[in-house]
Amino acid sequence: MELYITELSRYLICFLMAAYAAVSFLVFGFKDEESRSPLYIFQNILMLAMQFFCFLQIETRTGQISYLFFYAFQLIVLMATIILFHLMYPDGNRLIINNMCLLLMVGMVMLLRIDSAKAVRQFIIAVCSIVIGFLIPQLIYRWKFLKKFTWIYAITGVCALAVVLILGSVTHGSKISYSIAGVTFQPSEFVKILFVFFMAGALYESTSFLQILITGVFAGAHVIILVASKDLGSAVIFFVVYICMIFVATGNPFYLFAGMAGGAGASVVAYHIFAHVQVRVQAWRDPWSTIDSTGYQITQSLFGISSGGWFGLGIFGGTPTSIPYVEDDFIFSAIAEEMGIIFAVCLVLVCVSIFLMFMYQAYKIRDLFYRLIAFGFGVMYIFQVFLTVGGGCKFIPLTGVTLPLVSYGGSSVLTTIMMFTIFEGLCMLQTEEQNAAIMRRKRRRRESRDSYEEI
Amino acid sequence: MKKYKDEPVRRRERDRYRDRNRDYDEYSEDDRYDQGEYEERMDRYDRVYEERRKSSGKKKKGRKKPFSIVFLSILFTCLLGSMLFYVCEYSVVNKEKLINNSYNGRQQILLSQNTRGSIMASDGTVLAKTATDAQGNEVRQYPFSNEFAHVVGYASQGRAGVEAMANYYLINSNVSIAEKAKDDAAQQKYPGDNVYTTLNTKLQEVAYKSLGVYRGAVVVSDPKTGAILAMVSKPDFDPNEIDQEWKTLVADKENSELLNRATQGLYPPGSTFKIMTSLEYIRENPDTYQNYRYNCTGSFTHGQDTIKCFHGEHHGQLDFFGSFAKSCNSSYANISMTLDRSSFKKTLTELMFNSALPLEMNYSKSVAISEPSTSDSDIMQLAIGQGTTAMTPIHLNMITCAVANGGDLMKPYLIDHVQTATGKMVRQFDAEEYKRLMTQNEASILTEMMKGVVQSGTATKLKGLSYTAAGKTGSAEYSNLTSDSHAWFTGFAPAEDPKICVTIIIEKAGSGGEYAVPIAKRIFDAYFGA
Numbered sequence: 001m002e003l004y005i006t007e008l009s010r011y012l013i014c015f016l017m018a019a020y021a022a023v024s025f026l027v028f029g030f031k032d033e034e035s036r037s038p039l040y041i042f043q044n045i046l047m048l049a050m051q052f053f054c055f056l057q058i059e060t061r062t063g064q065i066s067y068l069f070f071y072a073f074q075l076i077v078l079m080a081t082i083i084l085f086h087l088m089y090p091d092g093n094r095l096i097i098n099n100m101c102l103l104l105m106v107g108m109v110m111l112l113r114i115d116s117a118k119a120v121r122q123f124i125i126a127v128c129s130i131v132i133g134f135l136i137p138q139l140i141y142r143w144k145f146l147k148k149f150t151w152i153y154a155i156t157g158v159c160a161l162a163v164v165l166i167l168g169s170v171t172h173g174s175k176i177s178y179s180i181a182g183v184t185f186q187p188s189e190f191v192k193i194l195f196v197f198f199m200a201g202a203l204y205e206s207t208s209f210l211q212i213l214i215t216g217v218f219a220g221a222h223v224i225i226l227v228a229s230k231d232l233g234s235a236v237i238f239f240v241v242y243i244c245m246i247f248v249a250t251g252n253p254f255y256l257f258a259g260m261a262g263g264a265g266a267s268v269v270a271y272h273i274f275a276h277v278q279v280r281v282q283a284w285r286d287p288w289s290t291i292d293s294t295g296y297q298i299t300q301s302l303f304g305i306s307s308g309g310w311f312g313l314g315i316f317g318g319t320p321t322s323i324p325y326v327e328d329d330f331i332f333s334a335i336a337e338e339m340g341i342i343f344a345v346c347l348v349l350v351c352v353s354i355f356l357m358f359m360y361q362a363y364k365i366r367d368l369f370y371r372l373i374a375f376g377f378g379v380m381y382i383f384q385v386f387l388t389v390g391g392g393c394k395f396i397p398l399t400g401v402t403l404p405l406v407s408y409g410g411s412s413v414l415t416t417i418m419m420f421t422i423f424e425g426l427c428m429l430q431t432e433e434q435n436a437a438i439m440r441r442k443r444r445r446r447e448s449r450d451s452y453e454e455i
Numbered sequence: 456m457k458k459y460k461d462e463p464v465r466r467r468e469r470d471r472y473r474d475r476n477r478d479y480d481e482y483s484e485d486d487r488y489d490q491g492e493y494e495e496r497m498d499r500y501d502r503v504y505e506e507r508r509k510s511s512g513k514k515k516k517g518r519k520k521p522f523s524i525v526f527l528s529i530l531f532t533c534l535l536g537s538m539l540f541y542v543c544e545y546s547v548v549n550k551e552k553l554i555n556n557s558y559n560g561r562q563q564i565l566l567s568q569n570t571r572g573s574i575m576a577s578d579g580t581v582l583a584k585t586a587t588d589a590q591g592n593e594v595r596q597y598p599f600s601n602e603f604a605h606v607v608g609y610a611s612q613g614r615a616g617v618e619a620m621a622n623y624y625l626i627n628s629n630v631s632i633a634e635k636a637k638d639d640a641a642q643q644k645y646p647g648d649n650v651y652t653t654l655n656t657k658l659q660e661v662a663y664k665s666l667g668v669y670r671g672a673v674v675v676s677d678p679k680t681g682a683i684l685a686m687v688s689k690p691d692f693d694p695n696e697i698d699q700e701w702k703t704l705v706a707d708k709e710n711s712e713l714l715n716r717a718t719q720g721l722y723p724p725g726s727t728f729k730i731m732t733s734l735e736y737i738r739e740n741p742d743t744y745q746n747y748r749y750n751c752t753g754s755f756t757h758g759q760d761t762i763k764c765f766h767g768e769h770h771g772q773l774d775f776f777g778s779f780a781k782s783c784n785s786s787y788a789n790i791s792m793t794l795d796r797s798s799f800k801k802t803l804t805e806l807m808f809n810s811a812l813p814l815e816m817n818y819s820k821s822v823a824i825s826e827p828s829t830s831d832s833d834i835m836q837l838a839i840g841q842g843t844t845a846m847t848p849i850h851l852n853m854i855t856c857a858v859a860n861g862g863d864l865m866k867p868y869l870i871d872h873v874q875t876a877t878g879k880m881v882r883q884f885d886a887e888e889y890k891r892l893m894t895q896n897e898a899s900i901l902t903e904m905m906k907g908v909v910q911s912g913t914a915t916k917l918k919g920l921s922y923t924a925a926g927k928t929g930s931a932e933y934s935n936l937t938s939d940s941h942a943w944f945t946g947f948a949p950a951e952d953p954k955i956c957v958t959i960i961i962e963k964a965g966s967g968g969e970y971a972v973p974i975a976k977r978i979f980d981a982y983f984g985a
Contacts, residue, residue, distance in 0.1 A: 001636075002639070003632065003635055003636045003639055004632065004636065007632055244527055247523050247527070248521060248523045248524055248527070251521070251522075251523050253523075291556075291558050292558070296558075299556075299558060300558070302545075302546075302549075302553060303553050303554075303556065303558070303559040303560075303561060305542065305545075305546045306545075306546035306547075306549060306550045306553045306554070307550070307553065307554060307559070307561040309550070313564075317564075318561065318564070319560050319561055319563075319564060322560045336542075336546075341542065341543055341546060341547075344542070345539050345542065345543065348535060348538075348539055349539070351535075352532060352535050355528075355531065355532075356528060356532070359524055359525075359527075359528040362521070362524050363521055363524050363525065371521070375524060379527065379531070382531050382535065383531070385535070386531075386534060386535060386538065389538060389542075390538050393538070393541065393542045393545065393546075394545070395538045395541050395542070444500075444501075445497065445500040445501070448500045448501075448503040449500050449503075
């Protein structure tokens, strides 16, 4: 009986996830939120079913009663988030909220399997973040003056990173966290938001060559400090976001190509200067020859991804804990191993749908500042997903960034939820913009009707 | 009717418009509301507005469509897409390899869930199985002890042979979920899948016994499919005792019992290499090779180097076929001086020398060097398979198979199919063409030459039997200090329609015709039931 339950739920979870991912893309076939509504509800049902079968599997394999409470709390929080957001912000985008809840759910199931204490911590942080997140769309909608703090964002960002570089503690060989009163922060996560606001503000003011040079200086400062802290992943993300935002603001492909060329040049220089970059690249090119030292992590990750097969070994059926730091950088491998490659791939597809929704909104918003923010967050998000998943499967060298919302990490979860809720605020602004446009057109028509009748 | 991009917004707006501006919009005084007419009307207004704007000379405030966003969206989506494709492809293609890696802890999970499956011969005879002893420990048993030692291999102290190649199948269990539930209830492990090999117990026994106390190797295969029917290597060991004997076996560098000489032993090929030299000569002289003549006086001298015939025999007047049949070293040294070295190099590369073989087990790469810079002396040595030239028995067997199969090499394989413990098919391995090593014409010329060896040459012990054999002997000198030689034979039967291909090497026995050919005869006899 036990075996039938675990086997059956293995397949069902994959099937539900595939359906969920498909619906995430189907949403784009409908123009407005109203007509997408049935799809969103369908998504919620799929997610709840998935969660149910995950916990069913966990319970049959472990028999821990305490996990049932965790399930109940999770269920309440997720449902409350989805329903309350819809009630409070009817003009917001429900795809982002649904996907956010799904990613949190998958992350917590996986963390529970790896280390239940961490899952509980992650859950508490997520709840706090969601509460904060409820306020953010209002603030974005009301505080139009956010456009004006351009240089404050930049200076705060650089200072925060510099403080960590000087005073921060070392985790996994990188100086990226800083403790205040026992709570550990990773400022580079929050600086991501500031950085996008800074870039958007600066490019909103002007897209002249001079302005681009000045932003380049500040962006460079961010990147250099991050490289000095050995936080290569974040450095690359900041750089890519900088290039892409300039390209979109100016519409000039020259900046994109120049940026790519510059990035390639900088990578070569970094490779020759920094020993840890060389180690990472070596471990990527041939992890098998150094399987017991620098190649250990990546080979264990590859073992994890491949051993699960299409449908996975089932939760608690594999050995994801054999991968060092699995809950941070290699959560994708753990998911692939226990929930299957199909599930893991669909999870990334869900991330892609989030990215596309960001792009779609960025395309629709007319105000350059808000457009750039939506765009910047989208690129930042998808590129981080690319770095962590690509690094874990030996597609690109390992950079050590987290899978947003799924990996363990309070700062990362809070930052990502803030990004998503800021995006909700942008959706409200866009609706307002649209209404204003309608009003303008109405006025125009009245004018022309009057004159038409004169004729 | 014109379709509007902002249709829903327009609809909402229209409703509001109708409700709030009843007094303003004369159209709404009429309670009937016709959408078509309304749209038409709106269009007319928009047109007028456009015309007026144009005539007033005001430029429309340009709102550029942000195509850069579209471009980057597509770019990133493609990036992620290719990555996901890579993940799937990599993990599916490398699944077996990764699970076999000793650093992969997942093996232990499988081992704790499943009993290791059995390995069978083609007729279903058990070659290896896992049993539980009196203390409840799992023991791997090999009923044939030493006979299949190298080819079946062992599964503790590392893995070798079929145990290593098929490890993935042996440790996985594909029995139905109902069977698994039954095992769960009985608190038993699931039975691992069984691997059926292509090995023929009768041929293996004959080959094993024929080698006797000699060291050496025998490979028997089916040239039409590539199936390996028997593989023997001596000296051997007892896989049942591998744990107890391990330290002695590893320490014994002189005998190297663990080495599978059939695939890893590198021997000077001696006269069997004349197959390659002949192929090259035919390729260089396709129309005139039959006109070749040579008068053998027991040795050939070029510069300061002299090549002698085996045991100083005088072969007298020879043509090309005669040189091959009598295995005349002097004549081949003479031929080697006419060969183009880069062309010879190309032929050798095509025949997989100095390169990888399509084999899944551990093997050594054969060596045969022909460079434009190679000295005359070395080329003469190469032509008769001496000097630095070295070859594995399996490689020679593959080339012989290609000759027998009209030039086409089938990929050698040992695992025929995998079944669950309850007999459900898991995977069937089919015969697979690897590549063409020579043309059909070249293969038939070589077959004729090899038939000549049996009819009137060094392998006459195979003459006048119920089947026609074809082959080539070799007596390879392995040291300058002794006149002893390794005895080689490689050949196939029946020559008209080859069904079985045999390669034999006996270390330090003497001439191929004396020692290796009789073993080939016993194997052929066993196969054809003579």
